[in-house]
Amino acid sequence: MKRVILIIIGLYLVIGTILVSTYKENSKKINYFTLKQNYSRLMLEEELLVVSLFIDRDDSFITEKSMIDSALLRNDESEIAVAITSVKLSDEDIQYKDKSYYLYTLNIDFTEVYVTNMDLVIEECYLDILYNNEELISLYIGDVALSFRDEINSDNLDFVHMTGIVNVIDGKKYLVGICLKLDNLTLQTITINDIYTNSDLLKFDLNNSFISNEAIVDNPASTDLFGEYNHLGDKEEGVIYFDDSYYYVIPVVYQEMYQKIYRFPLTIEYRLYNQDYKLEIDDYLFFDEFIRLDDYVDEIREYQYFYPESN
Amino acid sequence: MKKLGIILLLCGLLSVSIFMVKAESYINYQEIIFDNDEAFLLKNYSDDDYSDNYKEIKKKKFMGWRINVVNGNEPVEFVSETKLKIYNNGFSTIKHNINLETKEETSYQISATGGIKLNVKGDVKKFKGAVDADIKASISYSKLTTSKESYEFQIIVDPKTYVKIITRGTGEVNNGVGKYYFFWINTKEGGWETFTVQTEYYEIIKERIR
Numbered sequence: 048m049k050r051v052i053l054i055i056i057g058l059y060l061v062i063g064t065i066l067v068s069t070y071k072e073n074s075k076k077i078n079y080f081t082l083k084q085n086y087s088r089l090m091l092e093e094e095l096l097v098v099s100l101f102i103d104r105d106d107s108f109i110t111e112k113s114m115i116d117s118a119l120l121r122n123d124e125s126e127i128a129v130a131i132t133s134v135k136l137s138d139e140d141i142q143y144k145d146k147s148y149y150l151y152t153l154n155i156d157f158t159e160v161y162v163t164n165m166d167l168v169i170e171e172c173y174l175d176i177l178y179n180n181e182e183l184i185s186l187y188i189g190d191v192a193l194s195f196r197d198e199i200n201s202d203n204l205d206f207v208h209m210t211g212i213v214n215v216i217d218g219k220k221y222l223v224g225i226c227l228k229l230d231n232l233t234l235q236t237i238t239i240n241d242i243y244t245n246s247d248l249l250k251f252d253l254n255n256s257f258i259s260n261e262a263i264v265d266n267p268a269s270t271d272l273f274g275e276y277n278h279l280g281d282k283e284e285g286v287i288y289f290d291d292s293y294y295y296v297i298p299v300v301y302q303e304m305y306q307k308i309y310r311f312p313l314t315i316e317y318r319l320y321n322q323d324y325k326l327e328i329d330d331y332l333f334f335d336e337f338i339r340l341d342d343y344v345d346e347i348r349e350y351q352y353f354y355p356e357s358n
Numbered sequence: 359m360k361k362l363g364i365i366l367l368l369c370g371l372l373s374v375s376i377f378m379v380k381a382e383s384y385i386n387y388q389e390i391i392f393d394n395d396e397a398f399l400l401k402n403y404s405d406d407d408y409s410d411n412y413k414e415i416k417k418k419k420f421m422g423w424r425i426n427v428v429n430g431n432e433p434v435e436f437v438s439e440t441k442l443k444i445y446n447n448g449f450s451t452i453k454h455n456i457n458l459e460t461k462e463e464t465s466y467q468i469s470a471t472g473g474i475k476l477n478v479k480g481d482v483k484k485f486k487g488a489v490d491a492d493i494k495a496s497i498s499y500s501k502l503t504t505s506k507e508s509y510e511f512q513i514i515v516d517p518k519t520y521v522k523i524i525t526r527g528t529g530e531v532n533n534g535v536g537k538y539y540f541f542w543i544n545t546k547e548g549g550w551e552t553f554t555v556q557t558e559y560y561e562i563i564k565e566r567i568r
Binding site for chain 1: 428453455500501502503504509510512514557560562563565
């Protein structure tokens with residue numbers, strides 16, 4: 048009987064030691080990650096850029112706004128100083144590789160370096176955050192394309208309908224077209240010379256537009272609209288002699304590979320009275336997805352922070 | 359002159375009416391269409407459906423819930439509510455910053471009937487008691503996430519026009535019934551349903567006020 052009690056006490060001590068050492072090990076380490084995004088935005092009136100950070104602790108300096116000293120967006124070629132105006136806990140209990148994470152959103156402000164009519168493209172962009180404790184973390188956030196504007200106008204031309212056409216390609220959803228109906232606010236003929244966004248990841252092929260009497264809203268297959276169309280490669284120049292009673296579905300062309308891009312601004316270049324004009328449309332959310340992070344391992348950059356050993 | 363300015367400003371403000379709709383339950387969506395013709399929503403269960411599906415739960419329990427999944431992971435397409443409407447009844451163009459966000463309460467919604475109750479804490483809705491975990495286990499529930507980014511869009515609204523944004527999407531519906539046992543005696547029973555949004559598509563429309 049005495050031996051049994053001693054064995055039980057021994058087991059308690061061994062298990063207890065393992066648990067305590069594991070807990071200490073975990074408390075010394077922070078796991079965090081970012082999900083690659085394509086940020087394509089028209090920045091108006093002190094607009095913020097929102098970056099998501101997944102982290103396995105809610106009590107670390109990494110998500111403590113008062114600990115942030117400075118921040119910048121950068122790649123190898125360019126950088127811009129930014130201010131992180133807030134760090135908000137947006138969600139919790141998000142599962143990734145069988146671990147639970149908190150989701151924080153970092154609001155990034157550009158007012159200190161705001162330049163009117165500046166186009167800023169930072170491919171393969173990192174967000175560097177320097178903390179008061181002299182720690183620096185670098186978060187890979189994806190491709191960033193920002194167009195800073197004071198205002199947008201629609202004097203001669205405006206849109207009256209806009210939606211995206213999304214298809215499933217290799218099991219994932221991608222935008223394959225945009226459906227636009229435009230309104231000619233003049234009595235003259237307007238010709239659309241080009242439609243583009245500020246990101247180089249995608250282009251719009253005016254030559255192969257599908258014209259419809261009705262809005263296309265139910266995500267038909269690309270082949271039903273554009274025939275055997277290749278959404279990868281280069282697009283040729285084209286024009287639309289548009290009639291504002293029709294809906295135009297314009298195919299999206301990706302430069303190298305299909306990209307997840309949900310939201311972006313549009314610039315429509317048009318010709319009126321032998322002069323060229325632009326209609327700029329604020330970044331519009333064509334679609335949004337709710338995903339399982341485990342399906343997007345390739346798009347995730349994982350990091351670990353180890354607290355320094357105390358003496 | 360100052361007074362005139364204030365009056366004009368007030369007139370301008372009154373001529374713009376914004377109609378924003380709160381996040382609405384999927385039960386009130388304009389349209390929900392199942393890919394599978396034989397699947398249907400909990401609200402369409404007949405008395406016979408309830409009684410037949412309760413009968414499917416044959417094994418009793420000492421204490422706790424037994425769940426029967428009637429429609430499991432059924433894909434749906436939906437047209438949800440109008441997210442926003444802005445009317446410009448005035449005589450000058452207005453600019454609006456529209457701020458929308460797809461919230462957690464929209465992405466995962468639930469409903470229940472009979473002895474299964476809901477527990478609502480802030481924005482978080484759960485089935486009341488242990489049945490929540492039992493249902494989640496029976497449908498292999500796993501939480502989905504999105505970037506949680508609020509969506510700001512500046513739009514110009516011409517005089518005598520209105521702008522509206524509606525969302526469509528795809529999702530998944532699970533529903534069924536459950537029976538609660540206490541000392542192997544069935545003491546309560548009810549229906550349950552989960553609605554998970556997987557994709558949302560935004561459609562923006564500007565039209566003349568007739």
